[in-house]
Amino acid sequence: MAATRREEPSLSVAAVHLMKGVVYRDTHPVPWHHLMRLQAQVRDYVAVLGLTVVIDEAEGYAFLRSQPGDDEADGQQAIRRLIPRRALSFHVSLLLALLRKKLAEFDASNADTRLVLTRQQIVDQCAVFLPASTSEARLIDQIDTHIGKVVELGFLRRINDAEATYEVRRIIKAFVDAQWLADFDARLAEYAAELEATR
Numbered sequence: 001m002a003a004t005r006r007e008e009p010s011l012s013v014a015a016v017h018l019m020k021g022v023v024y025r026d027t028h029p030v031p032w033h034h035l036m037r038l039q040a041q042v043r044d045y046v047a048v049l050g051l052t053v054v055i056d057e058a059e060g061y062a063f064l065r066s067q068p069g070d071d072e073a074d075g076q077q078a079i080r081r082l083i084p085r086r087a088l089s090f091h092v093s094l095l096l097a098l099l100r101k102k103l104a105e106f107d108a109s110n111a112d113t114r115l116v117l118t119r120q121q122i123v124d125q126c127a128v129f130l131p132a133s134t135s136e137a138r139l140i141d142q143i144d145t146h147i148g149k150v151v152e153l154g155f156l157r158r159i160n161d162a163e164a165t166y167e168v169r170r171i172i173k174a175f176v177d178a179q180w181l182a183d184f185d186a187r188l189a190e191y192a193a194e195l196e197a198t199r
Contacts, residue, residue, distance in 0.1 A: 009037035015045055018053065018064050022154050022171055025060030035062055059170040088149075091130070095146050096155060097187075098125045099168050100176035106168075119164035122147055129188065 017023050017031035025032045035042060035055070043053050046064060055062040088096070099117075102125070106115045126143045147166070150156045155175075156166045 009034045011038055011041050011045060014038055014042050018042070018046070018062065022061055022063045022169075024169075032060075032062070054174060056170075056174065059173065061169070061171045061174075063171065063174075089146075091126075091142075091146050092149050092153075094129055095122075095126055095143075095150055096172065096176055097180070098129075099150070099155065100172050101181060103168050103170070103172060104181065113170075115168040116159060117166055117168065119144075119147070119166070122166065 011034075013031050014023075014035040017028060018035070023031050023035060035053075036057070039053070039055065046053055047067070050067050051064045052067050053062060054065050099122075102117070103115050106112075123140055123143050126146065127139060130139060130142065147156065151158060151166070155169050155172045157169055159165045159167050
């Protein structure tokens, strides 16, 4: 009887894990299972807090997002944001865009579902867009800082510290969308021109 009770879906398990961050099918199988069975209840529950659940079953992730809204709704003050917006530095935004573009290229030419990059591959991608430095070690330290921030945000996951390899998490597709990517080349061209002008 106890085993049956454990298998019953729990709203608390699903909601609490979502409140803590992104729920991935591969790394959070139990909360993912509860969430899949109680989607409607979880949506109703978090809506009270001004949140909405974003679930991508194909890619295997779910997260909470603040509901879009005006400053006032129905004559009452709107719910304050529970999930604050984070301003990202230019270089972190650039790294996210480069990773998203790499994932799009990977998906177009590969049947595998996991894009794994080495630290050196990420450094090589970023170095092209950073100002030339007299110290290569300093440049790599800067890129390592940006990589650390992207890991902290959950868009990269360290796979092996010894080999310095990272998996690009598919949730990046929800934040760096197709429209942004369509404008990406133009933005990079503008930035490269500005960078060249300062050299």
